[in-house]
Amino acid sequence: MTDVLERLRGIVGAAHVLTSTGDQQAYVVDWMKKYRGVALAVVRPGSTDEVAAVLRCCNDAGVTVIPQGGNTGMAGGATPDGSGAQVILSLTRMNRIREIDPVGNTITVDAGCVLATIQQAARDAGCFFPLSLGAEGSCTIGGNLATNAGGIAVLRYGNMRELALGLEVVLADGRIWDGLQALRKDNTGYDLRDLFIGSEGTLGVITGAVLKLYAAPAAKVTAMAALPGRAAALALFTRLRARAGDRLTAFEFMTRNCVDLVLKHASGAVAPFAAAPPAIALAELSDTDAEADLAGLLEDLLAAAVEAGEATDAVIAQSGEQAKALWRIREGISEAQVRAGKTIKHDIALPIGQLAAFMDDCERVVEAAYPGLNFLVFGHLGDGNLHYNLQRAPQMDDDAFYALTGPLNALVHDLVHRYRGSISAEHGVGQLRRDELPRYKSVVALQMMHDLKQLFDPACILNPGKLLQS
Ligand code: FAD
Ligand code: MLT
Ligand code: ZN
Structure with missing residues (x-):
């Protein structure tokens, strides 16, 4: 093992091979504090070539590797086991925005880029990258891809799989697959990109990605509706979608207990309704046309919903600050649960x-x-x-x-x-x-998944014990 550590230091530099308990602390426990492991080392490569060299070294030595991004995952996929023999491969030093193409409407990024950084880079270029979730200030795009993350804008833009055009991946044996195409169409055989998306670090290490950009929304309106029950949520959703179509970019649901929990544990959260309803829906409409009267449309729709008994009350945010306050309640649920x-x-x-x-x-x-x-x-x-x-x-x-x-x-x-x-x-x-x-899962589906694992990672060094039983 000393020999492996020396070789890893030779690849990424001694400062980026963390072996002390103190240095490893943030990497060996998951966000929910549900899983805790021990690592031989946390290795922090700075380039795709370094990732390739690290994997070649670990593959040759039979050392298993746990890819890790922002460590915000909710399935324990980025936490090592308790053996102390696994290497955590942290991608967070690889955080470059490589290129923005305003004509092709794409952005090419390192896998360790934090999601919020990509959203900001898109905004700075007058575009929009729609993936949005509570952990966006610390999760990385590599982790988003590896888990095929969803979030609050899937309704309009799709999940991570639908937002990716190309990938760069390092395979278990250190070979680099340059699949960084920015193509909207490519029917030249099996879809290798989609195999890696959602593979949770078990088939390869994602080091770069080409992502789709969209026209930036110029008008936005957010509202909360008090619901008399669960069936009403579906009726309201159907009503909003039928009139607003693609302009309905988010429709979130929460029961009273969730709201109560946030009000108890999140500082600054304010009850949206005087009398707590059994459930609440949060809806957001957006449009690329700055003149679109979204507030008028939403007001009409919510009034009709109240009339039809699908909602008992509604509030429409009158400012960006008010919209944020409504979202704070929804986005505060995960954190409030941990505290509770x-x-x-x-x-x-x-x-x-x-x-x-x-x-x-x-x-x-x-x-x-x-x-x-x-x-x-x-x-x-x-x-x-x-x-x-x-x-x-x-x-x-x-x-x-x-x-x-x-x-x-x-x-x-x-x-x-x-x-x-x-x-x-x-x-x-x-x-x-x-x-x-x-x-x-069916026996046939599982067998195909095991076959793929065997093909891509025959020595089983990539994230063993995650997703599939070894
Ligand atoms: P990590 O936690 O580091 O890793 C997750 C998995 O991906 C692991 O299996 C890891 O091995 C693998 N991995 C990481 N990077 C790579 C890479 N470069 N190559 C190969 N494999 C890699 N998820 C949603 O889908 N929707 C939500 O609304 C949502 N809300 C959240 C809210 C909060 C407050 C939190 C804490 C989490 C939330 N999540 C949500 C969970 C979500 O999966 C993660 O936040 C995010 O997608 C993971 O990114 P990460 O960089 O933190 O990955
Ligand atoms: C969310 O949507 O807030 C997270 O995905 C959910 C969670 O904390 O369970
Ligand atoms: Zn979620």
Whole structure:
């Protein structure tokens, strides 16, 4: 191992091979503080060639490698195991915006670029990069690609897979695949790019990407609607989409418990309605035409929704500051959950039309089996994606609650499966869902995934034990 460390120091420089416990602290624990590991070293390459040399060295020595970006993932995919024999490959030094092409409407970036930096670079060029999520100030585009991240603008622009045109990837044996095309069309065979997107660091290390840019929205309006119940959320969503079409860029849903949690734990969060409704929808319309009367349109739609009983009240933000305050409630939920204590999380996708029926069924099933749990249900309703999270009943201690993880996952996910949904909508599989995958994915699908892993990484050095059972 000393020999490997010496070789790694020779590749990236001694200052970028972190071996002390103190230096490694931020890299070996995940954002939720659910997973904790130990690493042989954190290696911080500064270029694609250095990534290639590091992987060649580790592949030759049989040392396993955990690719890591901003370490904000929610499936434990970037955390090493407890052996102390794994290398964390942190991409954060590779943070260059390589090129912006205003005619092709693309931006080419290093994989370690922070998402917010890319959004800003696009804005500075008079364009727009739409991926947006709560961790955007610290997650990297490499991590977004590796998890096929979603967020709050998927409804209009699609998830990460739909925002990428080309990739640069280093394979396990150190070969570099330059797939950095900026093409909108390319039918020359298998889609290698899409294999790496969503592969969670198990097939290759993404070092660069060409991303799509869009025309910047010039008008925007944000509103919150108080909902009488879950079915109303779907009715309101359908109403807004039917009239606003593509201008409906976000439609988020949260139950009262989530709002209460944010109000309790996030400083500066203000209750949007005097009387707390059972659920709230947050909708955003945007348009590239600065003259578009989005506020008028939304006001009409919300008035009609109140008239039809789909909403009981609504507030439309009158300024950018007010819009931010409404978003703060939605975006504050993740952080508030961490502060409130242990949470058993489910990141599920369902056919949109069945979301209300699912929520009714699931609450009934969970409540019957484990009475008194606190339901924190929120998410990207317009994408059919719910964060179906549970916290302990008041009389339970943390350990008793955590012991329910397996049975609760089975209850929730079996029902998701019956609805032909997915047990990971946007966070990935990592180590969190790895052992559940065989229960819900077909034997044929799993076999193809194992075959691909074997082909790309025969020595199994890339993120072993994540996504697939080794
Ligand atoms: P990491 O956590 O470092 O890694 C995630 C996975 O990608 C790991 O398996 C890792 O091995 C792999 N990986 C990282 N970089 C590379 C690379 N260059 N090449 C190959 N593999 C790599 N997700 C959503 O989809 N939607 C949301 O709305 C959303 N909201 C969030 C809100 C908060 C507050 C937080 C903390 C997280 C949220 N997430 C959300 C989770 C989301 O997956 C991550 O924030 C982000 O996509 C991960 O990026 P990262 O750079 O932090 O990746
Ligand atoms: C979000 O949408 O806020 C995150 O993806 C969800 C979470 O914290 O579970
Ligand atoms: Zn989410």
